Amino acid sequence: MATPILTQDQSVTWQTAQLSMLERMLLIRHAESRLARVAKEVGLPGGVHLSIGQEATAVGICSQLEEDDWMTSTHRGHGHFLAKGGDVNAMFAEIWGKSSGICKGMGGSMHVADFSKGIIGANGIVGGGLAIATGAALAAQLDGNGRAAVCFFGDGAANQGVFMECLNVASIWNLPAIFVCENNGLSEFTVSSTVTAGKLSDRARAFDMPVSVVDGNDVRAIAQAARNAVERCRRSEGPSYIEASTYRIQGHLEAEDMILGGGTYRTNDEVERWRKDDRDPIARFRDCLNNEGVCDHTLFATMTADAEAAVEAAVAFAEQGDPADTKLAYALMGVGEEA
Amino acid sequence: MSRKRYTQAINEALHEEMERDPKTILFGEDVALAVFGDTRGLLDKFGPKRVRNTPICEATIAGMAVGAAAAGYRVIAHLLFSNFIYTGFDAIANQMAKLRLMTGGQIDLPITVLAVYGGGASQAAQHSDANHPVLMNLGGIDVLVPATPADAKGMLKTAIRSNRPSFFLEASGLGAVGGEVPDGEHLVPLGKASVARDGMDVTLISVGSMIRATQNAAKKLAEAGVDAEIIDVRSLVPLDERTIIKSVMKTGRTVIIDEARDMCSAASHIAAVIADKGFAGLRAPVRRVTVNNSSMPYAPNAEAAIFPNADDIVRAATSICQPETAA
Known part of the structure; x- marks a missing residue:
């Protein structure tokens, strides 16, 4: 993945980079909207946690990474997977529980990983990726080749003790780690402000690393913050913390209404406000590119149709896949190998 | 060496x-x-x-x-x-x-x-x-x-x-x-138990740290005319079921010694394996010498009272080596 140029020099390279970010955001949006529909109308084998409304953080950060940079993700990880170059067909087949899935149907939505793309994986444990990314950053430091290790996590995970442990280790060892907090204000079904003291960014500041708090629905702002952090990694200057304020449109997981039994943790008005074009990360980027003459309505419509077509192809790929191998779990766990 | x-x-x-x-x-x-x-x-x-x-x-x-x-x-x-x-x-x-x-x-x-x-x-x-x-x-x-x-x-x-x-x-x-x-390159495969003492009358299956108490127990049993075999289970996963079952089939009597708390211990798992795969060879109930579901107290005498020792093993072995209890 080429590193895009962020300045508006209107060069072809710059324009291509902008369109590439928009293309990935559209793919994530349409893939997850489709998953929401399937979850509701047909059903999927397991739960899915969707990142609709948060596409800019995944794409902005990953736009500055190379394929061999490491990345750990969260339970809400489809966007990170696709933004880091993961294949939508293999991801859908995984969510459908098929043998053709990226993890052969052994992991599902919460564990999509592709090591050939540096994607160490999504994680079902809130905060579970923090120490793994820190370990990958240690490996990158030992390799000495300028690789970075990015850890996506949420404001919910920032209340896990391991968050502090990892900021500490990364800072004291000067590891090439980038901690990216996607602050959507929600910790599963609880409003984070009701369970969180102080500012999360102050926690990172306490560990003596550069902190940047950005508008999480502005893909360019995120990309710029990521570029600074990645360059620090390349130069062996140590870890960085980026906090992107954003909002999750969907529930913690699909069909959460059934689980909550009529209870709510937010109002419909609040959700609707974040859906509007002045806040939606894709609409904002679309309008911006339209004003700059990079992407007019026709091109946007074409890109949208392309994303939809790619998603429909992924659904077909997933549906046609063979069922998962029922003996694979034993083989992978080494069961039955003992004398 | x-x-x-x-x-x-x-x-x-x-x-x-x-x-x-x-x-x-x-x-x-x-x-x-x-x-x-x-x-x-x-x-x-x-x-x-x-x-x-x-x-x-x-x-x-x-x-x-x-x-x-x-x-x-x-x-x-x-x-x-x-x-x-x-x-x-x-x-x-x-x-x-x-x-x-x-x-x-x-x-x-x-x-x-x-x-x-x-x-x-x-x-x-x-x-x-x-x-x-x-x-x-x-x-x-x-x-x-x-x-x-x-x-x-x-x-x-x-x-x-x-x-x-x-x-x-x-x-x-x-x-x-x-x-x-052994001098020089010395590799031991995982998943293989070792027979630490050959014997005919009872199999003492020792898990890790319990080896010394088990060896002391075997000496005491020998003095009483009981010839104990010791299996040193040095690898729990993978577990060498074959060596364990082979010994049980030979002696028909087994005591498993494990420093873990008894419930769901290595000893209870090994006992289950013996029940599954060695039942035909058993001539007495399988006994476990473990820690009886307590954490370790600090005072030396209180800890010693809980910690498995050679006398506990001898007692367990003796209880299943009497012909009349073998049913």
Whole structure:
């Protein structure tokens, strides 16, 4: 993945980079909207946690990474997977529980990983990726080749003790780690402000690393913050913390209404406000590119149709896949190998 | 052969394996000074890049082991006492044990975790657990409990070279115990029990740290005319069922000695294996000598009352070696 140029020099390279970010955001949006529909109308084998409304953080950060940079993700990880170059067909087949899935149907939505793309994986444990990314950053430091290790996590995970442990280790060892907090204000079904003291960014500041708090629905702002952090990694200057304020449109997981039994943790008005074009990360980027003459309505419509077509192809790929191998779990766990 | 202490044998294995593969790294709590002596000299020899003192943060130590291993390194992590496994348990149970499965086998995790386990030295309840059963139950993690210096060295070397995550548990009571260790390259395969004493009348199955009490019990039994066979179960996962069953079929009588709390212990699992696969050979009920579901108290006399000893083993063996009780 080429590193895009962020300045508006209107060069072809710059324009291509902008369109590439928009293309990935559209793919994530349409893939997850489709998953929401399937979850509701047909059903999927397991739960899915969707990142609709948060596409800019995944794409902005990953736009500055190379394929061999490491990345750990969260339970809400489809966007990170696709933004880091993961294949939508293999991801859908995984969510459908098929043998053709990226993890052969052994992991599902919460564990999509592709090591050939540096994607160490999504994680079902809130905060579970923090120490793994820190370990990958240690490996990158030992390799000495300028690789970075990015850890996506949420404001919910920032209340896990391991968050502090990892900021500490990364800072004291000067590891090439980038901690990216996607602050959507929600910790599963609880409003984070009701369970969180102080500012999360102050926690990172306490560990003596550069902190940047950005508008999480502005893909360019995120990309710029990521570029600074990645360059620090390349130069062996140590870890960085980026906090992107954003909002999750969907529930913690699909069909959460059934689980909550009529209870709510937010109002419909609040959700609707974040859906509007002045806040939606894709609409904002679309309008911006339209004003700059990079992407007019026709091109946007074409890109949208392309994303939809790619998603429909992924659904077909997933549906046609063979069922998962029922003996694979034993083989992978080494069961039955003992004398 | 040369005579070495258990800890010294472990130290040698670490030196040799780090020498052998430059992608082998070691980090953990107090590894520089080496509280137990096992990691002594490694920092001086291999430098601060490959050998690192960590902060006291077991969750991160275990998680970093997963990340660094996933990113291509062969990792040795030291958690000091095995009680600290509990504070690092998310990364052990949810990540280390499961990542290979969850990713469809995309990666191996060559991780060896070191920790010292077991009681008997007034270390009190939070530094005395023999908690190998919680690890045995995870699946996907090898659990090793060597009982001799030779096995400690040979099994650790094999574990470090293995691409599966393993816990190498050092018995606290055996650290200063000496034994003959083969010179030169010495590898012991994992998943093989050893027959530490041949006998005909009763099989004493010793798990890790219990070897000395078991050997003392065998001597006492011999004086009473009972010829005990000792199986040293040095590897719990994988478990060498074949050697265990073979001995049970020979003697028909079995006592399993394990320092874990009794419920869901290694002993209770081995008893279940014997019930499944050795039932036809049994001439008496299978007995377990374990810790009776209590944590270790501090006071030496109170701990000794709970800690399995040779007399407990002799009593258990004698109870099933009387012909009239054999039904």
